[in-house]
Amino acid sequence: MKVEQLHGPSIKPFQIADLERLIQEDSADIFGPFGLQKGGKVIVTRAPARLDIMGGVADYCGANVFEMTLERIAIAACQAREDRHIRAVTLGVGNQYLYQPTKPENDTSNTVLLGDKRVQQGVELSLDDFYADGELKTYAQVRELFNKDAQTAWSGYILGGFYVLLKEGKLERFPHGAAIVLKSTIPIGAGIASSAAIEVAALMAIDKLYGLKLSERDIAQVAQIVENRIVGAPCGIMDGVTSVSGKMGKILSIRCQPPTSLTSEVPYEILEGVSKPFYVKFVGVNTKAPRSTTSTAYIEARTAAFMGLTILQKALKLETNYLCDFSVQEFHERCKPLLPEQMRGEEFLEKYGATVDTVTEVAAEKVYPIRCRVQHPIYEHHRVKRFIAALKNADKHPERIRAYLREAGALMYESNASYRDLAGLGSPEVDGLVRIAQKIGEEGGIYGAKITGGGGGGTVALLCYGMVTKSLTQLHAAYKLAWGLDAEIFHGSPDGAAEFGHYVWELKESAPIEHF
Secondary structure, three states: OEEEEEEOOOOOOOOHHHHHHHHOOOHHHOOOOOOOOOOOOEEEEEEEEEEEEHHHHHHHHHEEEEEEEEEEEEEEEEEEEEOEEEEEEEEEEOOOOOOOOOOOOOOOEEEEOOOOOOEEOOOOOOOHHEEEOOEEOOOOHHHHHHHOOOOOHHHHHHHHHHHHHHHOOOOOOOEEEEEEEEEEEOOOOOOOOOOHHHHHHHHHHHHHHOOOOOOHHHHHHHHHHHHHHHHHOOOOHHHHHHHHHHOOOEEEEEEEEEEEOOOOOOOEEEEEEEEEOOOOOEEEEOHHHHHOOOOOOHHHHHHHHHHHHHHHHHOOOOOOOHHHOHHHHHHHHHHHHHHEEEEEEHHHHHHHOOOOOOOOOOOOEEEEEEEHHHHHHHHHHHHHHHHHHHHHHHHOOOHHHHHHHHHHHHHHHHHHHHHHHHHOOHHHHHHHHHHHHHOOOOOOEEEEEEOOOOOOOOOEEEEEOOOOOOHHHHHHHHHHHHOOOOOEOOOOOOHHHHHHHHEEEEEEEEOOOOOO
């Protein structure tokens, strides 16, 4: 297959070049029964993973978070269809450098390895499946549509955007169907927003294919709605924002106000992009400890935080929906005396009814630790602001850089402890790796370490200064010796999906080889 480039940068990132190679080789994974057609235009988009430097789960409480893109990406190749079918193909999570099939050549089944699960590789729906009696179905009905079969539930991340765009009024009707092939180098369950990157890449491709002219804010919000209401993961807004709006070499300071619909006037605000001081870098270390934003601990932590907010709203007659509008002092003086250490869901529902959170529900039979789950996001919000100030001071006053990095690192260690002790989202493996980082310490160029994202395992963020190759090798070896897990190290910070843009390729049959 011949690929003619009609639009996009002349120099291709290696991940895009690898996709082009697969197309040129007529890969059966690309041109299978659910994939692209051999001919016509293809839109190619790219969205990166993210490294949560500070803030994490406090985003759903309206916190300031500090987020960086990572050099692991999801790529979507999207092609128009003449019918009203929408198709999705996943190539699985491939090697960082070169895609290799995840099944033997003689395996003709429509399956692929996705993380540690084998799933159906291709999925087909009709745009008409989103309607009943001429009206759009409800979110609950469409969520059931995507999740009725565990083998195909992954397609909600890719095709769910079609429904959300219709439901949220971004267009009245799709004029035709489409096929989307998804290729990702982001490990699943590593806590670096693999799902947000997939959603953003797919939405960027849909936007360009249909000429919707969506804003960066639209893309981030729709991605979150797909995650919350189609997939069923109650994550906040920061993942999508970072994947869409990230900038190479910059760390985004984001004030989060999680929206409940696309009509929210101020869903979030990117306060600034902060540069790293010279010789300072942030590194992600995937502990390989399993985690998930659909896990019980994450959902219960979020639910308890909103239960605490509801109690405070009723007692103090508050209008705010964000815990992080409270200062640390206000928490101790006004909030702490009003919050029970724990409360059974049944008692809460009788006294207060439902919370304002649209993506979690209070379970009557469960006992929720309220006070500590409220304390974590409030403290974390203020830690983030102090961390950003310390990093800026390190850049402004290089003669005192070590002192400011020491201050920033101490805040990271505090955050890690708070995740464990107050949010209930710690992990023995993560704590083990953080302790190793502390032992290596400043002499080895590691100033701070903390758990990231939804917690419960996944990736640790390291604050490093100077040449740390030897220290990272030492950390990797010590962690493997202690836990028997082969950690994975992430470097680099590319542009987000919006800054990167898109490619337009024309696919043409290659001319037959002439033999002389």
